[in-house]
Amino acid sequence: MARAIFQEDRCKGCGLCTAACPTGIVVLDASRLNSKGFQPAIVTDKEKCNGCALCARMCPDLVIQVER
Amino acid sequence: MAKIVFTRPKSMKDVVTHYCPGCHHGIIHRLVGEALDELELAPKTIGVAPVGCSVFIYDYIDTDFIQASHGRAPAVATGVKRALPDKFVFTYQGDGDLAAIGTAEIIHAAARGENITVIFVNNAIYGMTGGQSAPTTLVGQSSTTTPKGRTSQNDGFPIQVCEMLNTLQGPSMISRVAVHTPAQVIRAKKAIRRAFQCQVEGRGFSFVEVLSACPTNWGMTPLDAGKWLENEMIPYYPVKDFRIPEGVQ
Numbered sequence: 496m497a498r499a500i501f502q503e504d505r506c507k508g509c510g511l512c513t514a515a516c517p518t519g520i521v522v523l524d525a526s527r528l529n530s531k532g533f534q535p536a537i538v539t540d541k542e543k544c545n546g547c548a549l550c551a552r553m554c555p556d557l558v559i560q561v562e563r
Numbered sequence: 564m565a566k567i568v569f570t571r572p573k574s575m576k577d578v579v580t581h582y583c584p585g586c587h588h589g590i591i592h593r594l595v596g597e598a599l600d601e602l603e604l605a606p607k608t609i610g611v612a613p614v615g616c617s618v619f620i621y622d623y624i625d626t627d628f629i630q631a632s633h634g635r636a637p638a639v640a641t642g643v644k645r646a647l648p649d650k651f652v653f654t655y656q657g658d659g660d661l662a663a664i665g666t667a668e669i670i671h672a673a674a675r676g677e678n679i680t681v682i683f684v685n686n687a688i689y690g691m692t693g694g695q696s697a698p699t700t701l702v703g704q705s706s707t708t709t710p711k712g713r714t715s716q717n718d719g720f721p722i723q724v725c726e727m728l729n730t731l732q733g734p735s736m737i738s739r740v741a742v743h744t745p746a747q748v749i750r751a752k753k754a755i756r757r758a759f760q761c762q763v764e765g766r767g768f769s770f771v772e773v774l775s776a777c778p779t780n781w782g783m784t785p786l787d788a789g790k791w792l793e794n795e796m797i798p799y800y801p802v803k804d805f806r807i808p809e810g811v812q
């Protein structure tokens with residue numbers, strides 16, 4: 496199963512990954528802040544991740560590792 | 564067992580960068596790191612850092628570095644490469660650094676066809692110093708020094724660096740790329756890798772301009788900055804290969 500693993504404390508909440516995900520399952524979590532004070536990017540529906548890594552390619556902060 | 568298909572390049576340090584949220588410098592650093600990894604260049608690389616937001620690139624890419632005075636990176640890189648021709652030498656420079664104070668250095672390094680690689684990050688603004696207008700600031704674009712927008716009458720016209728260097732015989736490769744969408748990122752990666760390969764093969768001066776967002780000083784969200792780059796920057800700074808040597812991978 497493919498999965499995108501987010502190193503959440505490194506996320507600056509820029510949202511570039513949210514626009515890159517073709518399945519629309521990456522969003523900024525508006526309900527909380529990470530240790531840096533940003534709304535972190537999360538995967539809403541892990542089952543739907545196809546491991547394309549487009550989110551990771553757009554991340555300026557190397558937050559995301561992708562496994563397949 | 565799951566296989567890792569995407570992770571931090573080995574040539575990049577496992578640290579947090581100082582860049583603002585959504586700043587494209589982070590993506591461009593990673594592409595440099597990926598290309599260094601793939602061509603196994605890191606152990607013999609000497610980077611030349613600029614003055615600008617990317618001055619701290621030496622804290623992020625795990626190779627040797629020299630930090631040059633403002634705009635002088637191509638001259639420093641020339642000296643390093645001529646003294647140590649077996650090293651891989653690249654500069655990483657912003658548009659204020661390369662196209663304003665460093666105009667003479669870049670033009671003459673290109674004209675001489677120095678066997679170095681230049682990564683030119685054009686964000687149409689002086690990022691580090693707080694958003695003053697650069698030679699690359701677009702007509703109509705506002706900045707702290709052109710608060711009502713740049714006018715050609717008062718401020719002249721923005722410099723298209725690739726087009727200008729493309730009048731010279733020295734360069735082996737000149738490309739302009741962008742990193743605001745995944746497709747553009749993949750293309751940019753290929754161009755950076757190809758530019759590095761040009762130097763490895765001794766073909767002479769290779770140059771990649773990367774259009775880059777500065778959401779902070781443009782006063783936009785990172786996603787809006789990507790749209791502005793697409794709609795305003797690319798029409799004036801077309802993304803294309805100006806010159807590619809035959810047979811390079």
Ligand SMILES: Cc1ncc(C[n+]2csc(CCOP(=O)(O)OP(=O)(O)O)c2C)c(N)n1
Pocket residue numbers: 614615616617633656657658659660661664684686688689690691692697
């Ligand atoms: C000799 C000298 N003149 C001026 C400065 C001030 N200064 C620092 S960074 C900079 C411009 C940086 O802009 P750019 O190269 O576009 O890099 P960015 O921060 O946008 O990535 C200037 C003018 C300086 N440090 N040294």
Ligand code: SF4
Pocket residue numbers: 581582583585586587588616686690691776777778779780
């Ligand atoms: S000021 Fe602009 S160029 Fe500098 S780190 Fe912030 S977004 Fe990037």
Ligand SMILES: [Mg+2]
Pocket residue numbers: 657658659684685686687688689690697
């Ligand atoms: Mg700049």
